[in-house]
Amino acid sequence: MALVExxxxxxxxxxxxxxxxxxKGASFNIEKGETLALVGESGSGKSVTALSILQLLxxxxxxxxxxxxxxxxTEVVGRPQKEMRKFxxxxxxxxxxxxMTSLNPLHTIEKQIxxxxxxxxxMSKKAASARVRELLELVGLDAIDERxxxxxHQLSGGQRQRVMIAMxxxxxxxxxxxxxxxxxxxxxxxxxxxxxxxxxxKRLGMAILLITHDLGIVRKMAKNVCVxxxxxxxxxxxxxxxxxxxxxxxxxxxxxxxxxGLPIRKNAAVPDITxxxxxxxxxxIKKGLLRRTVDHVRAVDDITLHVKQGHTxxxVGESGSGKSxLGFALLRLISSEGEIMFDGKAIQDxxxxxxxxxxxxxxxxxxxxxxxxxxxxxxxQIIEEGLIVHEGRGSRLERRDRISDVLKExxxxxxxxxxxxxxxSGGQRQRxxxxxxxxxKPKFIVLDEPTSALDMSVQAQxxxxxxxxxxxxxxxxxxISHDLKVVRAMADSVIVMQRGKIVEQGPATEIFxxxxxxxxxxxxxxxxxxxxxxxxxxxx
Amino acid sequence: MALSAINRRRLxxxxxxxxxxxxxxxxxxxxxxxxxxxxxxxxxxxxVSFDDQLYFPFLIAYPExxxxxxxxxxxDYRDPFVADLINEKGWQVWPLIRxxxxxxxxxxTSPAPSPPDAENWLGTDDQGRDVLARVIYGxxxxxxxxxxxxxxxxxIGVAAGAVQGYFxxxxxxxxxxxxxxxxxxxxxxxxIILAALIEPSFLILLFLLLLFSWPSLxxxxxxxxxxxxxxxxVRAARALGVRDSVIMFKHLLxxxxxxxxxxxxxxxxxSIVSLTSLDFLGLGLPPGSPSLGELLAQGKANLQAPWLGIxxxxxxSIMLTLAFFMQEGIRDAFDPRKTFQ
Numbered sequence: 022m023a024l025v026e027x028x029x030x031x032x033x034x035x036x037x038x039x040x041x042x043x044x045k046g047a048s049f050n051i052e053k054g055e056t057l058a059l060v061g062e063s064g065s066g067k068s069v070t071a072l073s074i075l076q077l078l079x080x081x082x083x084x085x086x087x088x089x090x091x092x093x094x095t096e097v098v099g100r101p102q103k104e105m106r107k108f109x110x111x112x113x114x115x116x117x118x119x120x121m122t123s124l125n126p127l128h129t130i131e132k133q134i135x136x137x138x139x140x141x142x143x144m145s146k147k148a149a150s151a152r153v154r155e156l157l158e159l160v161g162l163d164a165i166d167e168r169x170x171x172x173x174h175q176l177s178g179g180q181r182q183r184v185m186i187a188m189x190x191x192x193x194x195x196x197x198x199x200x201x202x203x204x205x206x207x208x209x210x211x212x213x214x215x216x217x218x219x220x221x222x223k224r225l226g227m228a229i230l231l232i233t234h235d236l237g238i239v240r241k242m243a244k245n246v247c248v249x250x251x252x253x254x255x256x257x258x259x260x261x262x263x264x265x266x267x268x269x270x271x272x273x274x275x276x277x278x279x280x281x282g283l284p285i286r287k288n289a290a291v292p293d294i295t296x297x298x299x300x301x302x303x304x305x306i307k308k309g310l311l312r313r314t315v316d317h318v319r320a321v322d323d324i325t326l327h328v329k330q331g332h333t334x335x336x337v338g339e340s341g342s343g344k345s346x347l348g349f350a351l352l353r354l355i356s357s358e359g360e361i362m363f364d365g366k367a368i369q370d371x372x373x374x375x376x377x378x379x380x381x382x383x384x385x386x387x388x389x390x391x392x393x394x395x396x397x398x399x400x401x402q403i404i405e406e407g408l409i410v411h412e413g414r415g416s417r418l419e420r421r422d423r424i425s426d427v428l429k430e431x432x433x434x435x436x437x438x439x440x441x442x443x444x445x446s447g448g449q450r451q452r453x454x455x456x457x458x459x460x461x462k463p464k465f466i467v468l469d470e471p472t473s474a475l476d477m478s479v480q481a482q483x484x485x486x487x488x489x490x491x492x493x494x495x496x497x498x499x500x501i502s503h504d505l506k507v508v509r510a511m512a513d514s515v516i517v518m519q520r521g522k523i524v525e526q527g528p529a530t531e532i533f534x535x536x537x538x539x540x541x542x543x544x545x546x547x548x549x550x551x552x553x554x555x556x557x558x559x560x561x
Numbered sequence: 562m563a564l565s566a567i568n569r570r571r572l573x574x575x576x577x578x579x580x581x582x583x584x585x586x587x588x589x590x591x592x593x594x595x596x597x598x599x600x601x602x603x604x605x606x607x608x609v610s611f612d613d614q615l616y617f618p619f620l621i622a623y624p625e626x627x628x629x630x631x632x633x634x635x636x637d638y639r640d641p642f643v644a645d646l647i648n649e650k651g652w653q654v655w656p657l658i659r660x661x662x663x664x665x666x667x668x669x670t671s672p673a674p675s676p677p678d679a680e681n682w683l684g685t686d687d688q689g690r691d692v693l694a695r696v697i698y699g700x701x702x703x704x705x706x707x708x709x710x711x712x713x714x715x716x717i718g719v720a721a722g723a724v725q726g727y728f729x730x731x732x733x734x735x736x737x738x739x740x741x742x743x744x745x746x747x748x749x750x751x752x753i754i755l756a757a758l759i760e761p762s763f764l765i766l767l768f769l770l771l772l773f774s775w776p777s778l779x780x781x782x783x784x785x786x787x788x789x790x791x792x793x794x795v796r797a798a799r800a801l802g803v804r805d806s807v808i809m810f811k812h813l814l815x816x817x818x819x820x821x822x823x824x825x826x827x828x829x830x831x832s833i834v835s836l837t838s839l840d841f842l843g844l845g846l847p848p849g850s851p852s853l854g855e856l857l858a859q860g861k862a863n864l865q866a867p868w869l870g871i872x873x874x875x876x877x878s879i880m881l882t883l884a885f886f887m888q889e890g891i892r893d894a895f896d897p898r899k900t901f902q
């Protein structure tokens with residue numbers, strides 16, 4: 022008997038009085054001790070399927086018109102919430118995507134973990150405390166003595182995810198549901214967490230239901246795979262078969278979707294569009310009663326770089342290495358020290374009002390397309406804002422025409438300008454954000470992790486779009502990313518940053534073929550092979 | 562104008578909350594009716610026909626001589642002598658209640674305050690004035706005062722909160738300290754002292770209460786602005802070179818309106834109650850004004866005439882309850898996380 026048997030599961034959500042199906046007849050089994058991966062793009066119903074196993078959906082808004090889910094032979098569909106509690110966190114537990122919001126910010130690490138021990142096992146405080154230490158050792162958290170009384174905000178993303186895993190393991194579950202466990206993390210941390218999960222599974226013999234959009238992770242972790250799209254499982258097979266002989270066209274599409282290709286070779290003898298010399302951004306650390314500045318966080322520490330016209334410079338590094346800060350400083354969106362040149366003019370000392378006319382030529386695209394578009398403006402209003410600032414209101418018709426043109430260029434139907442951002446998917450929103458940057462015909466665009474928040478298949482489309490636009494308009498990009506796969510597809514030259522400093526720089530081909538430092542090697546291994554580096558090279 | 566999807570959703574949500582919806586209908590209807598109080602409760606006829614000529618006494622003051630009387634002063638239409646003069650050569654149409662809020666009934670059958678009877682439906686107060694007429698005028702003045710005060714303090718509060726939240730840093734720090742000092746003032750005492758120095762009128766009271774009611778919104782709006790000023794869409798607007806004032810108006814204000822709206826019911830009911838309490842203490846509107854607080858005070862002073870206290874209590878509680886339910890409904894309709902089933 023399988024550990025979990027899901028049979029013809031349907032899930033519907035009530036919306037405007039109608040029942041909208043989110044999962045349409047999914048069936049799969051999870052055997053003891055094995056890993057099953059549920060793969061699909063966002064909105065495919067994979068998380069909803071996983072949540073129904075623990076009956077964690079917002080009932081009665083959500084309903085199961087049909088289907089059965091059996092955990093260890095016990096039917097759980099329709100079971101009252103009170104009885105479900107004996108499964109949750111006990112024989113089945115779960116880890117979530119966002120480690121920041123899944124931990125209670127007001128509880129110490131110890132309290133987060135021993136809660137389930139006290140609730141489910143009725144352990145004494147002393148026994149629970151010993152068990153917490155054991156669990157934290159198991160998940161490889163260092164300096165446990167200090168961390169026990171720390172609060173979530175004092176830990177890094179990777180450390181928080183380790184604590185989440187320790188919480189989930191507290192009662193030795195037979196099944197661990199991991200819902201996009203590494204999507205919010207850096208590639209280097211992702212590799213470490215995946216390694217940890219694989220190791221724990223081997224040691225504890227638990228089953229894992231892994232939910233992800235990234236086939237790279239599936240290849241590394243899973244024995245069996247279910248591919249989901251639009252609420253249906255379109256292909257289920259062993260991982261080997263799926264990768265060797267994908268049968269469904271959607272699976273083939275997913276396999277094809279990784280960002281590929283190389284940037285087109287460009288003429289090296291062109292002038293710089295922007296450059297900086299000895300650029301520094303320091304954030305003061307204030308302490309004591311009088312809030313005196315005792316030290317600085319050196320987010321960008323003495324960086325000199327040149328970006329040639331029409332080229333793409335990739336900036337890579339872990340989170341916290343100062344990549345985004347460098348990008349903001351180059352556009353003078355935050356204050357910095359050092360010389361900044363743009364299009365032959367020194368702009369460091371220009372006042373905000375003097376800079377305004379230059380702003381049309383330098384633009385930025387952000388990582389998260391959900392927070393970068395104002396939710397209360399229509400797409401047209403969002404895009405026209407720059408036009409109004411720089412070219413005045415003009416006639417309404419002419420403005421609409423230009424918005425239509427730029428929308429067409431990024432692959433969004435022009436009628437979309439009268440709709441609101443929430444009606445679009447993540448990839449479409451990112452296209453709208455690119456259109457906003459593009460409408461002013463800028464020379465230079467800072468792309469701050471423009472693909473990191475997107476599904477793998479959408480990432481490839483955005484990369485292609487960006488390359489396309491670059492060729493057509495001779496755009497210059499500063500491409501910031503922690504994911505070297507995407508950078509390889511985009512960048513002519515690469516700068517590797519660590520703790521605010523440049524550790525390595527040069528033409529992209531050189532860096533990718535012969536990385537000189539351990540740090541760059543670790544980044545590459547994590548991105549291309551999902552393998553963790555030896556401890557100490559990258560942060561944990 | 563076509564409603565956008567989100568506004569249609571809000572309207573539907575509001576209608577789905579039946580308590581809030583019906584409260585709004587009652588509250589607004591009562592307010593509109595009270596706006597035309599002169600047509601309902603007045604001591605002058607609406608229309609007089611005299612010598613085949615039409616007169617509108619509730620709008621225009623006519624001397625008694627116009628109707629063949631003796632005095633040059635405005636006609637007293639309640640005087641049986643004047644009524645006889647008019648009825649001889651024409652007719653007159655009276656409002657439903659033949660008393661204005663200042664009219665004193667000199668023909669009481671029992672000493673004032675007299676109990677409810679066919680002539681004075683809710684009785685008279687201790688000066689022989691019709692209670693129902695005073696309640697109608699009092700309702701109008703209370704609601705109007707509450708609404709105006711709410712709107713003005715929202716505008717000031719939102720603007721102050723927006724500036725603080727958007728610029729942050731020293732601006733915020735100094736402003737917050739000033740607000741704390743201001744908030745620490747015993748506002749009722751200061752109002753009482755000021756009311757003793759200046760002869761209070763509607764506008765002066767409005768100004769005095771405004772001094773102390775605007776800070777209630779500042780905190781909410783400031784928090785919203787602080788939160789969202791670092792959002793990427795604000796950064797993107799800055800990268801486009803958009804001016805600070807435009808960013809505040811176009812990007813940040815709409816997003817902080819929902820939380821500001823949450824506070825409005827309390828400000829409105831609070832404003833009405835503070836006017837009533839000042840009136841109750843005798844420090845509010847000038848003597849003779851129709852005021853629910855004054856009626857309440859009379860009820861307290863004349864416990865042998867329970868219709869005074871009961872009328873004032875019922876009027877106030879119904880008005881405040883309706884206002885609160887109405888705004889609760891509006892607030893919930895704007896809450897994106899609220900689901901109605």
